[in-house]
Amino acid sequence: MKAEKKLNSRLDQSPRLVQSKRWTRYLNLGIALFLLLANFFAWLSVASRVDLVEAAPILHPEIAEIRAHWQARDAVGQTFSVVVTDQMAMETLAWFIAPRPNLPFSHPQIAIHPDGVVGGGLVHVAGLRTPVFGRAFIYLEEGKPQATIEEVGIAGTKAPGFVLAAIDQAQAVYDDMSLPIEITRLELREGEVLVEGIYR
Numbered sequence: 001m002k003a004e005k006k007l008n009s010r011l012d013q014s015p016r017l018v019q020s021k022r023w024t025r026y027l028n029l030g031i032a033l034f035l036l037l038a039n040f041f042a043w044l045s046v047a048s049r050v051d052l053v054e055a056a057p058i059l060h061p062e063i064a065e066i067r068a069h070w071q072a073r074d075a076v077g078q079t080f081s082v083v084v085t086d087q088m089a090m091e092t093l094a095w096f097i098a099p100r101p102n103l104p105f106s107h108p109q110i111a112i113h114p115d116g117v118v119g120g121g122l123v124h125v126a127g128l129r130t131p132v133f134g135r136a137f138i139y140l141e142e143g144k145p146q147a148t149i150e151e152v153g154i155a156g157t158k159a160p161g162f163v164l165a166a167i168d169q170a171q172a173v174y175d176d177m178s179l180p181i182e183i184t185r186l187e188l189r190e191g192e193v194l195v196e197g198i199y200r
Helices: 002-013 014-048 059-072 086-097 161-176
Strands: 079-085 103-113 115-126 127-140 144-155 181-189 192-199
Touching: 014 127, 059 079, 059 086, 079 086, 086 103, 103 181, 127 181, 144 161, 144 181
Parallel strands: none
Antiparallel strands: 079 192, 103 115, 115 127, 127 144, 181 192
């Protein structure tokens, strides 16, 4: 037993064994760094890949007319009606985003269904473009369209709490807004929504 301890003691102090242990540590550290870098570049390539169609920034005449009366306030008491398709909604949102480079969002996607709206796009964070999506139930309350968010996700996973908190904050700002129009009818159909209202 004593001889074995003595041998182990000598081996532990052997320059060759010490060098071997050091080499193993560096090798392990090198492998760990390689795996971290490989993971980073794999995530970077996936996060920067864009599979979403980019809608042209267009303000359609029907929406432009409502907007013009809304701003001029020259049609108070008059009614309006417009059918907005998925494509029109995406193009109008792209039109709204285009002159605002400080908005970290692009490639808006919208699909209107009778039971709600599915939307998404790309959020720009730290030079990366990350896909986001959401699903909401849309309804009319006191002349104003409202939404109940049913699902929100980022990069294919459920959104973290701070994203949901930001959505709640945006919803609170919207709830406090006073619109110069009153929506009297909101009918969601497959691929379109019928909006009828009156200018206030």
